[in-house]
Amino acid sequence: MKKTIVLVSLLFVSLATIAQTSYGVRAGMTLSSYNSAQFFYKFKPGVHIGGVADIPIASSKFSFVPGVYFVDKGTKIDTYVEEGHGYNYYYKENISSYQLQIPLLFTYNIPINDKIKLKPQIGVYLSYRILGIYNEKRDYVGTVSSDYPTELTSYYYFYEKNCSMWGHGGNIGLSIFYNKFSYTFSCDVGYSNNVLFREYPDICMFFSLGYNF
Numbered sequence: 001m002k003k004t005i006v007l008v009s010l011l012f013v014s015l016a017t018i019a020q021t022s023y024g025v026r027a028g029m030t031l032s033s034y035n036s037a038q039f040f041y042k043f044k045p046g047v048h049i050g051g052v053a054d055i056p057i058a059s060s061k062f063s064f065v066p067g068v069y070f071v072d073k074g075t076k077i078d079t080y081v082e083e084g085h086g087y088n089y090y091y092k093e094n095i096s097s098y099q100l101q102i103p104l105l106f107t108y109n110i111p112i113n114d115k116i117k118l119k120p121q122i123g124v125y126l127s128y129r130i131l132g133i134y135n136e137k138r139d140y141v142g143t144v145s146s147d148y149p150t151e152l153t154s155y156y157y158f159y160e161k162n163c164s165m166w167g168h169g170g171n172i173g174l175s176i177f178y179n180k181f182s183y184t185f186s187c188d189v190g191y192s193n194n195v196l197f198r199e200y201p202d203i204c205m206f207f208s209l210g211y212n213f
Contacts, residue, residue: 020056021053021054021055021056022053022054022212022213023051023052023053023054023212023213024051024052024054024182024210024211024212024213025049025050025051025052025210025211026048026049026050026051026052026067026069026182026184026208026209026210027047027048027049027050027208027209027210028047028048028184028206028207028208028209029045029046029047029048029206029207030045030046030047030048030071030072030073030204030205030206030207031043031044031045031046031204031205031207032044032046032072032073032074032075032202032203032204032205033075033076033202033203034075034201034202034203035189035201035202035203036201040077040078040079041075041076041077042075042076042077042078043075043076044074044075044076044094044095044096046071046072046073046074046096047072048069048070048071048072048101048206048208049069049070050067050068050069050070050071050101051067051068052065052066052067052103052210053065053066053067054107054212061108061109061110062106062107062108062109063106063107063108063109063119064104064105064106065103065105065106065107065121065123066102066103066104066105067102067103067105068100068101068102069100069101069102069103070098070099070100070101071098071099071100071101071127071204072096072097072098072099073096073097073099073202073204074094074095074096074097074132075095076092076093076094076095077091077092077093077095078091078092079091087140087148088140088141089138089139089140089141090138090139090141091136091137091138092136092137092138092139093134093135093136093137094134094135095132095133095134096131096132096133096134097129097131097132098129098130098131098132098133099127099128099129099130099167100127100128100130101125101126101127101128102125102126102127102128103123103124103125103171104123104124104125104126105121105122105123105171106121106122106123107119107120107121107175108120115178115179116176116177116178117176117177118174118175118176118177119174119175119177120173120174120175121171121172121173121174121175121184121186122170122171122172122173123170123171124168124169124170124171125168125169125170125171125188125190126166126167126168127166127167127168127169127190128165128166128167129165129166129167130157131155131156131157132155132156132157133153133154133155133156134152134153134154134156135151135152135153136149136151136152136153136154137150137151138150138151167190167191167202168190168191169188169189169190169191169201169202170188170189170190171186171187171188171189172186172187173185173186173187173206174186175210177212180211180212180213181209181210181211181212182208182209182210182211182212183208183209183210184206184207184208184210185205185206185207185208186205186206186208187203187204187205187206188202188203188204188205188206189201189202189203190202
């Protein structure tokens, strides 16, 4: 993994030296969840912020667009748990996975007029997981002991756990540019080894506003 990152970094530098590179900032909302057979995984809203570089490929309409984002991914759980002996409860959990994400995308420039252009994108990403936050709420059915928890919050630093801190996947999307402003809708599909669950595919939709220098 380290060798891959070094090679990608060298590629960035070499391309930037032979092409006219432009830059932009992006921020907005995410909707993310796990794609699993269990029905109780729901989409969770989050945020993302970061920057990109647009590196034209020779004289074509294609560009190579790497970037770095801080992203809040995760999921929501909403289900009913039957423990028996009066220990049944409605269970809700909000799971946040804070990550640094490196998209490596290719775009194609489609001019509409002198102010508006479209840029479809496709590529891959690497993600580095930093912190997981799990907030759990329970609503018990029937009479239970006051010792039973009704709300719990846990913090997990991934480097302390027996799981990979790296994730990876693919991305596809579309940007609409108006002068120096842009709106992007894109979707990640990838894998991350979650602390509490087995390895499930992640789905994350990005709704981004941008400014391009």
